[in-house]
Amino acid sequence: MSALHALSTAPVAHAGLDLARIRADFPILRQRVHGKPLVYLDNAASAQRPKAVIDAISECYSTYYANIHRGVHLLSERSTAAYEGAREKVRAFLNAASVQEIIFTRSTTESINLVASSFGGSMVKAGDEIVITGMEHHSNIVPWQLLCERTGATLKVVPFTDAGELILEEYERLLDSGRVKLVAVVHLSNALGTINPVKFMIELAHARGIPVLVDGAQSVPHLAVDVRVLDCEFYAFSSHKLYGPSGVGVLYGKQALLEAMPPYQGGGDMIRLVTFEKTEYADLPNKFEAGTPNIAGVIGLGAALDWLNAIGLDAVAAHEHELLDYATALLQQIPGLSIMGTARDKAALAAFTLQGVHPHDIGTILDREGVAIRAGHHCAQPVMQRYGVPATARASFAVYNTRDEVDALVKALWKVKELFE
Numbered sequence: 001m002s003a004l005h006a007l008s009t010a011p012v013a014h015a016g017l018d019l020a021r022i023r024a025d026f027p028i029l030r031q032r033v034h035g036k037p038l039v040y041l042d043n044a045a046s047a048q049r050p051k052a053v054i055d056a057i058s059e060c061y062s063t064y065y066a067n068i069h070r071g072v073h074l075l076s077e078r079s080t081a082a083y084e085g086a087r088e089k090v091r092a093f094l095n096a097a098s099v100q101e102i103i104f105t106r107s108t109t110e111s112i113n114l115v116a117s118s119f120g121g122s123m124v125k126a127g128d129e130i131v132i133t134g135m136e137h138h139s140n141i142v143p144w145q146l147l148c149e150r151t152g153a154t155l156k157v158v159p160f161t162d163a164g165e166l167i168l169e170e171y172e173r174l175l176d177s178g179r180v181k182l183v184a185v186v187h188l189s190n191a192l193g194t195i196n197p198v199k200f201m202i203e204l205a206h207a208r209g210i211p212v213l214v215d216g217a218q219s220v221p222h223l224a225v226d227v228r229v230l231d232c233e234f235y236a237f238s239s240h241k242l243y244g245p246s247g248v249g250v251l252y253g254k255q256a257l258l259e260a261m262p263p264y265q266g267g268g269d270m271i272r273l274v275t276f277e278k279t280e281y282a283d284l285p286n287k288f289e290a291g292t293p294n295i296a297g298v299i300g301l302g303a304a305l306d307w308l309n310a311i312g313l314d315a316v317a318a319h320e321h322e323l324l325d326y327a328t329a330l331l332q333q334i335p336g337l338s339i340m341g342t343a344r345d346k347a348a349l350a351a352f353t354l355q356g357v358h359p360h361d362i363g364t365i366l367d368r369e370g371v372a373i374r375a376g377h378h379c380a381q382p383v384m385q386r387y388g389v390p391a392t393a394r395a396s397f398a399v400y401n402t403r404d405e406v407d408a409l410v411k412a413l414w415k416v417k418e419l420f421e
């Protein structure tokens with residue numbers, strides 16, 4: 001243990017970030033749990049919110065909340081302006097060409113279901129194929145399975161190596177069947193930390209005329225994403241992993257495709273004219289936003305993007321990269337600990353098993369030390385099956401985490417070892 005802690009003398013600020021100031025923005029981080037300072041390393045499940053986001057939501061409800069797109073009164077106009085202002089912030093964040101390409105949903109999960117239902121329901125037929133990868137979250141598996149059951153299409157899966165890297169020769173082989181209607185691939189794996197070469201994968205798919213959906217749930221908090229550089233057809237993410245409120249998701253879609261797709265749900269706000277004979281749908285993006293949305297939540301996401309942009313994703317990525325390298329070096333020194341996911345291009349999280357200790361026991365003991373991690377299958381059971389383990393422990397980082405917190409994690413893990421020896 002002492003050798004490890006000789007490494008733990010680094011200062012608090014890294015990659016040019018003022019971590020003390022960043023941490024001061026998060027009221028929740030100031031607390032103690034079980035008498036110990038909270039070390040929050042469960043950011044891949046859901047990150048925490050800065051005060052700017054909490055204040056934006058509170059201000060909305062305290063001063064100008066009303067339903068949007070409907071009222072001629074002042075509060076409705078203000079709410080509509082703030083809601084549509086957040087859409088413009090998301091457009092700029094992704095560098096999409098137009099706000100018509102930004103659809104607000106409930107979550108990544110709903111964004112993917114929207115595409116599976118609307119694009120899939122109208123453009124996928126019996127005999128077609130959908131290509132996903134072996135490292136998808138259940139949210140990017142089950143909607144496609146449901147689509148395949150409905151249509152008679154087949155799901156094809158790109159395998160990955162022991163290190164957690166996709167086997168791209170296999171990917172190309174699957175694309176060459178002539179039957180693939182869509183590729184759906186995770187950008188950053190929540191179970192392994194692998195950053196997939198999505199730009200290259202999109203080029204390979206486009207060379208065969210195949211559209212691509214990218215699951216960006218884990219990538220947007222950690223790397224700058226430009227949908228026009230990627231040239232993906234769809235990009236999905238959730239606000240709650242990006243320092244914004246839960247209950248809000250985003251689907252980016254290329255305008256021409258979104259225009260060709262039928263609505264996902266019917267209801268208010270997605271129509272131009274309704275008669276009992278026929279309904280005319282609203283233009284994008286409203287066509288895909290039926291019913292009253294999470295107005296304050298979307299405004300909160302806009303505030304989260306302002307907060308994150310002020311730091312800059314490049315600085316965030318550099319800091320988190322340093323943290324991951326530091327954590328990996330310390331974790332590797334613990335006998336019996338195996339890191340799952342050792343891809344060359346990796347970010348944001350370390351998933352591991354410890355010989356002789358169930359991951360849930362690791363999580364419970366760490367919690368008593370104030371360290372919050374996730375233990376389980378991380379909604380990626382096929383990844384667990386690939387490695388023959390029921391579960392892993394996972395420490396996942398955010399911009400506010402420090403080296404001292406990595407030290408606390410490692411110290412607590414040594415305690416776990418002592419308890420089980």
Ligand code: C6P
Pocket residue numbers: 044045046107108109110137139140186188189190215217218238374378379
């Ligand atoms: N992963 C985790 O602990 P929702 O629940 O819709 O906001 O996000 C779903 C989702 C989709 N894709 C990936 C790659 C994800 O990581 C997640 C959410 C969390 O890893 C909760 S299971």
